[in-house]
Amino acid sequence: MSSSSKVKTGNTKTKAAPSDSALVTLDGVSKAYGEAWMSDEVLKDISIEFPAGELTVIVGPSGCGKSTLVNIMAGFETPDTGSVSVDGKPIQGPAKDRMVVFQETALIPWQTTLENVTFGPKMRGEKKGASLKKEAEDLLIKVGLGEFMNKYPIQLSGGMQRRAELARALINEPNVMIMDEPFRGLDAMSRSLMQEFFLQLFDENRKTNIFVTSEIDEAIFLADNLVILSNKPTRVQKVIKIDLPRPRNYKMLTSAKAFEYKREAMELLHDEAMKSFAVAK
Amino acid sequence: MDSTTVKASETSTTSAPQGFDMVMYRIKKHFTRVDPYLTIIGIFLWLFAYWVLCEGLKIWRFDKLPGPVAISKDWFSTTPFQGISIFTQEYYDHIVVSCRRILIAFGLATSLGVPLGLFMGWSRSIRDFVFPIIELLRPIPILAWVPLSILLLPGFEGPVIFLATLASFFVTTLNAMLGVDSIDEEYFRAAGCLGSSRWDVFVNVVVPGALPFIFTGLQISIGVAWFSLVAAEMVSGDLGLGYLIVDAYMNNVTVPMVIAMITLGFIGYFSSACVRAVGNKLMEWHVKELNQQGR
Numbered sequence: 001m002s003s004s005s006k007v008k009t010g011n012t013k014t015k016a017a018p019s020d021s022a023l024v025t026l027d028g029v030s031k032a033y034g035e036a037w038m039s040d041e042v043l044k045d046i047s048i049e050f051p052a053g054e055l056t057v058i059v060g061p062s063g064c065g066k067s068t069l070v071n072i073m074a075g076f077e078t079p080d081t082g083s084v085s086v087d088g089k090p091i092q093g094p095a096k097d098r099m100v101v102f103q104e105t106a107l108i109p110w111q112t113t114l115e116n117v118t119f120g121p122k123m124r125g126e127k128k129g130a131s132l133k134k135e136a137e138d139l140l141i142k143v144g145l146g147e148f149m150n151k152y153p154i155q156l157s158g159g160m161q162r163r164a165e166l167a168r169a170l171i172n173e174p175n176v177m178i179m180d181e182p183f184r185g186l187d188a189m190s191r192s193l194m195q196e197f198f199l200q201l202f203d204e205n206r207k208t209n210i211f212v213t214s215e216i217d218e219a220i221f222l223a224d225n226l227v228i229l230s231n232k233p234t235r236v237q238k239v240i241k242i243d244l245p246r247p248r249n250y251k252m253l254t255s256a257k258a259f260e261y262k263r264e265a266m267e268l269l270h271d272e273a274m275k276s277f278a279v280a281k
Numbered sequence: 282m283d284s285t286t287v288k289a290s291e292t293s294t295t296s297a298p299q300g301f302d303m304v305m306y307r308i309k310k311h312f313t314r315v316d317p318y319l320t321i322i323g324i325f326l327w328l329f330a331y332w333v334l335c336e337g338l339k340i341w342r343f344d345k346l347p348g349p350v351a352i353s354k355d356w357f358s359t360t361p362f363q364g365i366s367i368f369t370q371e372y373y374d375h376i377v378v379s380c381r382r383i384l385i386a387f388g389l390a391t392s393l394g395v396p397l398g399l400f401m402g403w404s405r406s407i408r409d410f411v412f413p414i415i416e417l418l419r420p421i422p423i424l425a426w427v428p429l430s431i432l433l434l435p436g437f438e439g440p441v442i443f444l445a446t447l448a449s450f451f452v453t454t455l456n457a458m459l460g461v462d463s464i465d466e467e468y469f470r471a472a473g474c475l476g477s478s479r480w481d482v483f484v485n486v487v488v489p490g491a492l493p494f495i496f497t498g499l500q501i502s503i504g505v506a507w508f509s510l511v512a513a514e515m516v517s518g519d520l521g522l523g524y525l526i527v528d529a530y531m532n533n534v535t536v537p538m539v540i541a542m543i544t545l546g547f548i549g550y551f552s553s554a555c556v557r558a559v560g561n562k563l564m565e566w567h568v569k570e571l572n573q574q575g576r
Contacts, residue, residue: 076470094474106467110489110566119485120475152566154573172475 021208022097022175024050024073028082031068032233041233042068045082048227048236050176052087055202055209057219059265060229061273066212067103069234070180073210074100086176096120098176099169103184105161107153113140113164114149120172139167143197159190166201179211183218192250195221203247216269220244220261221253228265231272238268347536352543355536365525365537376544378520379510382438383552386445387506394453394502395495401454402461403487412458419451423509427516441513441521448509449502456498460491493567496560503552511545522548 031043042065050056060066071077073084075094084091086098094100107116117136121127127135140149143163145156153161162182169177182198183191195218202209202222213219219226226240242261244252252258298306311317328349334340336348355361359368366372401408423444430440468490472482514523522541529538561568 074470074474076473094470096474096476098474100470100474102467102471104467106465106471108468108471108486109570110492110564111485119472119477123472123478123481123485124476152569154566154570168475 021053021206022087023052024098024176024208024210025085025088026050026069026073026082027085029069029072029079029084030081031065031072031077031079043072043079044233044235046234046236047082048239050208050210051225052208053206054224055211055222056225056227057211057213057223058227058229059213059216059219059269060234061231061269062214064229064232064272065234066214066229067180070100070178070210070212073178074098096124096172097174098178099172099174101162101165101169101177101179101182103181105153105158105165107161107165107168109153112150112152113145113156116153116164117168117171120168136167136171139171140164143167157190158186159194162186162194163197166198170201170205174207176208176210179209181213182211183213191218196249198222199246199248216262216265217253220258220265221248221250226261226265228268229272231275237272238264240264345535347539352536352539356540361536363529363534363536365529365540372540375520375522375525375541376548379514379522380548382442382445382510382521383503383506386442386510387449387503389442389446390449390453390502390506391499394450395457398454398457398459398495399461399483399487399491402458402491403483408458415451415454419455423448424512424516427513430513431517437517437519440517441510444513445506445510449506452502452505453495453498456501457491457495460494460498461487463494464490489564492560492564496556496564499556499560500553503556504549507545507549507552 026046026048029043029046030041032039032041034040046069048056048058058066058069068077072079073091075084075091075098091098107113108119111119114133114136117140118132121132137146137149140146143166145160145164145167148156148160148164153164156164165182183194186194199222211219211222220242223242226242228237228240229235230237240261244255244258297303332349334343334348335346336350355363356366358366361369364371397411401411426444426447427440430443434440434443464486468486469482472486477485510521511523511526514521515527518524522545525541526538529535529541
């Protein structure tokens with residue numbers, strides 16, 4: 001697929017998106033770092049549509065600029081060309097309607113789990129006092145951290161930290177969740193548990209989810225739409241619609257259909273990974 | 282090897298001891314470790330070596346120095362041979378004067394240095410405005426400031442406090458600034474994403490995140506404050522432990538000189554411990570983090 005053509009990931013699913021989730025559009029986004037005469041082109045003319053209420057997974061070879069893409073969608077960085085818009089409105093910097101769950105945990109270490117979760121609403125002055133505390137406590141109980149509310153992040157295990165971070169994002173009722181390799185660094189067991197838990201949450205709230213990963217199995221297990229990126233300078237290689245039923249379970253990954261998706265994705269990614277491997281040599 | 286481990290059965294069945302029992306439990310546990318014995322043996326070995334050099338063998342040049350026996354005889358005597366002991370008012374006058382100066386100097390340096398350092402770490406333009414000047418002044422040895430401070434400030438008190446403040450201020454400022462630099466960018470992003478204003482970020486991310494560095498800096502800075510205070514008292518002073526040292530030396534009484542030195546050591550130790558204790562109180566999360574790493 002040509003890199004400059006507009007890629008539509010939307011499908012004809014009958015399930016209506018809830019009103020509080022939004023359509024995110026990347027239109028011709030490019031980004032380069034460094035001076036003009038020795039610039040490092042990271043993103044090249046990326047156009048993707050993330051349909052409202054669907055889970056779109058972005059997968060690409062490591063070092064391909066996925067995090068740059070996340071930073072641009074979150075509003076931490078501005079693209080050189082192109083734009084990011086939510087429901088047609090161009091974004092202006094970070095905002096609470098687009099919550100980011102970071103690669104390594106970004107829970108604030110000097111706040112307890114509960115303080116971390118209440119931080120957002122408190123900062124914006126939207127909610128406060130007992131009702132906010134109650135809401136945060138309920139959310140923490142829901143993610144299985146009821147007994148760890150008053151612990152500091154360092155006292156939690158890796159999986160607990162990710163769940164606390166999900167709670168910290170969810171309490172702000174975002175329209176869009178941007179997950180930047182959120183389960184990276186977890187052991188295989190906690191990782192698959194977190195994936196199932198994450199899907200449960202997604203099935204409940206149906207926010208627009210943008211999930212970045214470098215694991216193909218994870219990508220296919222989670223995704224409605226799979227966006228496959230190329231090596232640097234990063235373009236969109238292909239968008240695959242993953243047509244597996246929800247709710248999902250791990251057995252589906254061994255189905256013929258899932259294998260077919262995996263084969264297709266791996267072929268595309270393998271070629272790209274080889275290129276970057278050769279460049280590195 | 283590690284005898285501090287408590288048997289699993291004990292922890293699961295017995296409840297935590299309360300009040301005085303807890304204190305006794307801690308002391309007992311402390312002495313089941315090897316380190317306190319090493320400390321005690323270490324102290325005695327060093328004292329013994331000191332005694333051998335000065336009083337036992339009276340090795341050449343060391344025979345001019347007062348040994349541990351001569352010092353402790355005078356230090357704890359109601360009628361000290363060389364004028365200074367724990368029973369003389371003069372001894373406490375010197376201590377009080379020095380401590381008061383340190384409190385003022387350290388307080389001034391901290392209340393100016395911490396905010397300035399934090400703002401320098403937080404705002405690029407404040408840093409560009411101030412940092413070059415600080416870096417230019419910082420390497421000037423504190424004793425080089427003595428004449429200028431005497432010209433600038435009247436009396437004994439002013440110059441001495443000024444010098445101690447100055448030395449301490451540079452350390453505190455630099456550490457507070459580096460403390461902000463040390464904070465992971467992710468926390469700023471997380472706070473921004475959650476809708477914090479710039480000031481909220483300062484209060485909730487910059488200040489607490491820089492605290493570990495600030496307190497490391499304060500421990501160094503209180504040491505530096507003592508160092509430069511004594512130097513200043515030796516050059517221009519009327520009272521204080523630094524003055525006592527140089528005064529005793531001039532009058533050829535060596536025992537008060539060493540008593541003042543050891544006293545400085547103890548007070549310095551104590552003041553650093555106080556700073557550390559306040560830091561640990563403010564940074565529960567950091568203490569837990571260090572414990573987790575087994576430190």
